[in-house]
Amino acid sequence: MRRVTVFGATGSIGQNTLDLIARAPSDYHVVALTGGRNITQLAADARRLGAELAVTAHDDLLDDLRAALQGSDVQAAAGTTALIEAAARPADWTMSAIVGAAGLAPGMEALRHGATLALANKESLVTAGPLLMATAARHGARILPVDSEHSAIFQALAGEDIAAVERIIITASGGAFRDWPLDRLARATLAEASCHPNWDMGQRITIDSASMFNKALEVIETKEYFGIAPDQIEVILHPESLVHALVGFRDGALMAHLGASDMRHAIGYALHWPERRDLPVARLDLAAIATLHFHAPDPARYPALRLARDVMHRGGLAGAVFNAAKERALDAFIVGRIGFLDMAVVVEEVLTAMSSDSGLIDAEISLDTVAHVDHLARVRADEAMLARTL
Numbered sequence: 308m309r310r311v312t313v314f315g316a317t318g319s320i321g322q323n324t325l326d327l328i329a330r331a332p333s334d335y336h337v338v339a340l341t342g343g344r345n346i347t348q349l350a351a352d353a354r355r356l357g358a359e360l361a362v363t364a365h366d367d368l369l370d371d372l373r374a375a376l377q378g379s380d381v382q383a384a385a386g387t388t389a390l391i392e393a394a395a396r397p398a399d400w401t402m403s404a405i406v407g408a409a410g411l412a413p414g415m416e417a418l419r420h421g422a423t424l425a426l427a428n429k430e431s432l433v434t435a436g437p438l439l440m441a442t443a444a445r446h447g448a449r450i451l452p453v454d455s456e457h458s459a460i461f462q463a464l465a466g467e468d469i470a471a472v473e474r475i476i477i478t479a480s481g482g483a484f485r486d487w488p489l490d491r492l493a494r495a496t497l498a499e500a501s502c503h504p505n506w507d508m509g510q511r512i513t514i515d516s517a518s519m520f521n522k523a524l525e526v527i528e529t530k531e532y533f534g535i536a537p538d539q540i541e542v543i544l545h546p547e548s549l550v551h552a553l554v555g556f557r558d559g560a561l562m563a564h565l566g567a568s569d570m571r572h573a574i575g576y577a578l579h580w581p582e583r584r585d586l587p588v589a590r591l592d593l594a595a596i597a598t599l600h601f602h603a604p605d606p607a608r609y610p611a612l613r614l615a616r617d618v619m620h621r622g623g624l625a626g627a628v629f630n631a632a633k634e635r636a637l638d639a640f641i642v643g644r645i646g647f648l649d650m651a652v653v654v655e656e657v658l659t660a661m662s663s664d665s666g667l668i669d670a671e672i673s674l675d676t677v678a679h680v681d682h683l684a685r686v687r688a689d690e691a692m693l694a695r696t697l
């Protein structure tokens with residue numbers, strides 16, 4: 308029986324993970340499930356799966372969680388420290404599916420305890436890639452990618468030597484606004500940005516898909532996880548979202564990974580790795596699909612992709628700046644404070660302002676320095692937004 312823990316269990320990736328676990332309950336012992344404000348869901352899943360522990364990230368919800376778990380054997384805990392303690396409980400496999408920079412510390416703690424970390428939280432690699440990879444190596448822990456593109460690359464690389472890789476191509480659907488004229492984007496609303504044409508995901512990543520910030524994070528994630536040079540990573544628009552990534556080798560061969568737009572494939576691959584097991588995902592009927600489209604992204608439309616290149620070339624803690632500024636700008640877009648196109652403007656302003664501070668950006672990457680830079684970047688983003696709205 309494998310001991311499993313799921314961080315962000317109430318979210319989109321978390322729920323898909325629990326769906327797979329619940330299909331074979333006798334194979335798993337659920338150690339801990341964590342969530343945010345959705346206490347009803349968290350408690351119901353913890354009871355149903357017989358978890359040892361349920362943790363909400365919010366201290367003020369501890370009483371609610373306790374009440375919801377009354378009469379069960381599930382322990383309740385709340386707050387950031389409780390999340391770290393949950394990560395320290397022995398588990399064989401831990402899903403990292405908190406959204407945002409908050410996912411880094413629990414994932415790091417799980418690695419320190421040698422767990423296999425299924426990593427959906429791409430922000431961990433963007434903010435602290437070298438630290439995460441070194442921690443895994445030091446503790447004999449393994450990180451398995453869960454982002455669909457990175458799972459696809461990982462699968463295409465099975466049995467291959469990374470030195471034989473010429474380039475990695477990740478696909479992007481283009482998100483909600485791929486067919487919109489550029490001048491309409493400035494007036495895009497929250498509701499419009501929150502609908503993805505192909506994938507059913509959490510709200511934040513759905514908006515990041517429309518702005519291409521999600522792909523920008525994924526380009527950096529590719530560099531950090533696979534250790535290849537920035538100019539070996541390409542992005543191509545592929546509206547059908549059926550080819551998830553391609554790996555090009557030095558002999559000219561391209562290995563593509565195709566599958567339905569269902570995250571249970573990548574999650575299930577990481578859950579069962581190195582085996583392949585039956586997964587409840589649709590099988591592609593290529594004759595019915597008939598045509599796949601690909602085209603190059605327009606740089607004027609997607610400044611986030613250019614910013615990702617700047618971040619990779621700058622290195623150090625630039626990824627932490629980029630991610631934090633993006634998270635703050637996204638918060639502001641969600642509450643209607645700034646427009647859709649303003650997000651990239653704000654992020655670029657913060658990156659430009661902070662990148663020249665080499666004492667800050669080139670400091671050793673640790674949880675403390677990442678948290679420090681993250682905080683400064685959020686303050687900077689707030690200042691930039693204030694200046695824009697006055």
Ligand code: NAD
Nearest residue numbers: 315317318319320342343364405406409427428429508509
């Ligand atoms: P979501 O918003 O649906 O769920 C996020 C989860 O994290 C919830 O359980 C929420 O309670 C928890 N959470 C939010 N803020 C928190 C905080 N500050 N502290 C602790 N817990 C917190 O998000 P999602 O779409 O499932 O995405 C999760 C992660 O997976 C993200 O990093 C995302 O980029 C990545 N990812 C998601 C998909 C997808 O299909 N949804 C695909 C690839 C990668």
Ligand code: MG
Nearest residue numbers: 454455456525
């Ligand atoms: Mg992805």
